[in-house]
């Protein structure tokens with residue numbers, strides 16, 4: 001079997017689909033994307049296609065190493081996301097060629113279903129409590145939300161109180177019947193992270209994500225010594241080589257590699273395995289589309305330390321399309337009491353609606369995150 005062609009489509013809300021075709025008529029799908037930099041990743045995918053066309057798509061380990069090492073410069077969000085989407089599509093082809101789900105090709109599954117959680121995106125406490133009530137009717141009992149809006153390097157007590165208010169109201173509304181993780185989104189400085197973690201601890205969040213920016217990773221261990229709240233991070237780390245220093249420094253309890261940013265299934269299975277050796281749990285980051293989610297589920301299904309899976313159903317970014325809009329076999333993604341079952345379908349287990357993708361690509365806007373500014377006019381982390 002030989003790879004013949006790579007085609008990409010940028011689609012709403014902020015995703016990109018890649019189709020890899022072969023001379024045997026088997027096709028594979030991937031989602032190579034950096035949210036807000038879709039065109040840059042798209043260019044990288046097509047540059048990497050020179051290494052792929054004419055090659056056997058089943059030699060995934062070799063093609064991965066060629067893409068990673070062949071160009072001298074390596075790593076980072078753009079190149080590793082391009083490799084990630086290609087890697088997903090290669091696994092999809094390999095599985096379809098053998099008539100097996102990808103998880104069967106990477107050692108077999110360690111669980112039958114994967115726990116997922118649901119974003120609640122409103123900014124005000126009342127909106128969040130209502131959003132959680134609705135999501136509970138869909139079977140979710142675990143949630144994630146942003147911790148703060150923009151926060152000054154040294155924030156006021158009023159800012160801290162405002163950040164705490166919504167979490168206090170959640171516990172008042174639901175008691176300990178639900179769990180929630182809090183995403184600081186890298187908006188919080190090291191000194192304010194210390195304050196917020198101490199204040200949040202009595203409210204028993206499941207985890208705090210990106211308590212400080214990924215480039216401040218050396219602070220994770222020190223922050224972890226100040227709090228019993230498990231700390232999570234990883235969506236802005238792109239390979240084993242980024243993750244190894246975080247493991248060695250310690251402090252992270254839940255690792256969140258993004259299977260569309262960190263080199264795909266091939267690399268994320270290895271990252272999860274490294275995490276297991278450090279007694280660190282894995283919860284792949286995935287505010288993306290259905291192919292990315294299906295790729296994450298393959299990693300979850302074979303990783304003993306995978307604890308829960310992010311998914312984008314109802315996420316505030318999904319303007320213009322929802323998680324399953326481009327999927328034919330939606331029933332395979334049904335959430336039952338907060339869990340998604342392992343699909344028996346070959347490859348990644350997603351049957352994409354190509355016609356709809358092509359049509360939607362004609363109205364794809366270039367999604368950007370907002371550029372926020374502090375009250376004094378200086379730029380703020382989003």
Ligand SMILES: [Mg+2]
Nearest residue numbers: 183185209235
């Ligand atoms: Mg996050």
